[in-house]
Amino acid sequence: MTQQFRITLLPGDGIGPEIIAVAVDVLNAVGAKLDLQFVFTEAPIGGCAIDATGNPLPDETLETCRQSDAVLLAAIGGYKWDSLPRAQRPETGLLGLRAGLSLFANLRPAIILPQLIDASSLKRDVIEGVDIMVVRELTGGIYFGQPRGVFDAEGDQRGFNTMVYHGSEVDRIGRVAFEAAQKRQGRLCSVDKANVLEVSQLWRDRITALATEYTDVELSHMYVDNAAMQLLRWPKQFDTIVTGNLFGDILSDAAAMLTGSIGMLPSASLGASGPGVFEPVHGSAPDIAGEDKANPLAQVLSAAMMLRYGLSQPEGAAMIETAVDTVLDQGYRTGDIMAEGMTAVGCKAMGQALLKALN
Ligand code: IPM
Ligand code: MG
Numbered sequence: 468m469t470q471q472f473r474i475t476l477l478p479g480d481g482i483g484p485e486i487i488a489v490a491v492d493v494l495n496a497v498g499a500k501l502d503l504q505f506v507f508t509e510a511p512i513g514g515c516a517i518d519a520t521g522n523p524l525p526d527e528t529l530e531t532c533r534q535s536d537a538v539l540l541a542a543i544g545g546y547k548w549d550s551l552p553r554a555q556r557p558e559t560g561l562l563g564l565r566a567g568l569s570l571f572a573n574l575r576p577a578i579i580l581p582q583l584i585d586a587s588s589l590k591r592d593v594i595e596g597v598d599i600m601v602v603r604e605l606t607g608g609i610y611f612g613q614p615r616g617v618f619d620a621e622g623d624q625r626g627f628n629t630m631v632y633h634g635s636e637v638d639r640i641g642r643v644a645f646e647a648a649q650k651r652q653g654r655l656c657s658v659d660k661a662n663v664l665e666v667s668q669l670w671r672d673r674i675t676a677l678a679t680e681y682t683d684v685e686l687s688h689m690y691v692d693n694a695a696m697q698l699l700r701w702p703k704q705f706d707t708i709v710t711g712n713l714f715g716d717i718l719s720d721a722a723a724m725l726t727g728s729i730g731m732l733p734s735a736s737l738g739a740s741g742p743g744v745f746e747p748v749h750g751s752a753p754d755i756a757g758e759d760k761a762n763p764l765a766q767v768l769s770a771a772m773m774l775r776y777g778l779s780q781p782e783g784a785a786m787i788e789t790a791v792d793t794v795l796d797q798g799y800r801t802g803d804i805m806a807e808g809m810t811a812v813g814c815k816a817m818g819q820a821l822l823k824a825l826n
Contacts, residue, residue, distance in 0.1 A: 471504045472778055475535040475742070477528070477564075480514040480557065481751025482761035482814075483541030489763035489818035490539060490770040493790070496825045497774070497783045508535065512564065513543025513557035513751075523560025529567045537777035538568075538744040541766060542751035565605050570736035570744055571636070572643040573603040573715065574776070577722035577732060582795040586804050587727030589699070597702045599722050600651060602644040603715025605736055607636045608666075610712045630666050632711065637673040639739070644709035645681040654685045654706035658694045658714055670711065691718070698722060723748050730762035730803040733769035735776045745773035755802075759813035762801035764791055767821060786825065793824040 476491070478484040494505050510528040517523050523543075532538045544557040553559060564570075579587070579597045587594050612629030619625075641657075648655040657674045659667035671688055678686040689697065691714045697704060698721050710718060723729045732748040747765030755761060767787060775784035799820045800809040812820065 469502050469504050471506060472537065473506050473508065473535040474773075475532045475538045476507050476509045477512045477532075477538060477540040478509065478515075479512055479541045479543040479751060480545050481542055481753040481756040483543070483751055485757070485759065485761050485814045486747070486763040486766040487539065487541040489814060489821070490766045492818055493767050493787060493821055493825065494770050496822055497786050500786065500825070501780070501783050503780065503783065512540070512560050514545050514548045516560060517548055517551070517555055517557065521555065523555060523557050524563040524567070529564065532564065532568060532742060532744075535742050537742050537773045538564075539766075539770060539773055540564075540744050540746035542747065542749065544751050545753040545756075547753075562610065564744065565736060566611065568736075568741060568744065569606060569738040571604060571606045571739075572640055572737045573601075573605040573719075574643075574647065574735045574737070574772075575601040575603060575715075575719040575722070575732070575748060576734075577601065577719075577726055579726050580728075580731065580792075580795060582792075583726065583728050583731065583804055585727075585806060587725060589725060589727075594702060594725055597725055598651075599702065599705045599725075600647055600707045601715060601719045601722050602640065602647055602707060602709045603719055604632075604636065604640040604709075604711045605715075606712075607632055608712030630664065630711075630713070632666050632670060634669060634673050637670050638677060641674050641677045641709060643737070644707060645677060645684050648684045648707040649681065652706040653683060654687070656687045656689055656694070656705055656708050658689050658691050658708055658710035658718065660691050660714070661688070662690055667711075674709070694718060695721060698725065719748065728762075728804045730765055730801065731768070732765050733772045735769075735772045737776060743773070743777040745769040745777060759815055760802050761814045762803050763814050763817055763821075764801075767791060790821050790824040794820040797824075 478487045609630040612631040615628045617626040661667040661671045737743040771784040771787035774780040
């Protein structure tokens, strides 16, 4: 019997619509092979939603997401909306989506693909074989802490945010990370700033206490400044990293750039129940929007993560990952990962190559 899945598509801004179109074709091709049917519903988020409704996350969009089995997001934002008040910025829509669906766990893998090893700015022997999973807490910490604001104070101005974690929030992201590490190489590095911040001391104490339940995982702790350095110095020392919202934002960009091709990296945002959101790590690249130059592979790999983590269809996920591997082996490259001797293709042609590899 055909299994049916309701997928909300959030193409967003910039190159979003182009890359999500490729992912939809790929999903349909996989569906045809595995007897899965995807029912897609498209909804606006980010800049395009601001233009249409004045709100970067219209209520109907959040409701459509809630009614679905998984959400495939492309990218949001662009110069056009950068100077609007905070409540009307595209980023606010994204943060509202994370909070609205309680997506507290953000999984950001950074894997070096052998075909693209020369795209990295680091030496081959430093990055060969790197395979890191950053588990970032996504609905707490300084991103959402209260109080926050900018006030006039005694003839000066004062801007402030609050970095806050409840023990229970640390425990729940900790569990996701320990379980991820169990399925990987069994090593977990928790990153904090416990030498300075109380909130980080709590983080460290709770993660340490949790470790007694996961005796098969080797736990270590690292301060965030050192972690940033170690990621560049010898990234192979890391297997799974768990950290708070702000540190995870920064470290996941650094980890992504180890691969030299941020256009290749997918991510998954998951809650305790309900639909997850699957999206590329890269942004909306407004400078090349509509020019058929975008690299759709991170979006396509996000669809694979959706199948694996969101819809429990590992076979379909593996099919997509193999197809990506195949097109890279065949030498197809979009501009961002182009190298000498390879075949330059646009977004659409990359999509066609993927469909061919799937069949
Ligand atoms: C990310 C982005 C977002 C974040 C922005 C766009 C709000 O940088 O997903 O990493 O800071 O979380
Ligand atoms: Mg970021």
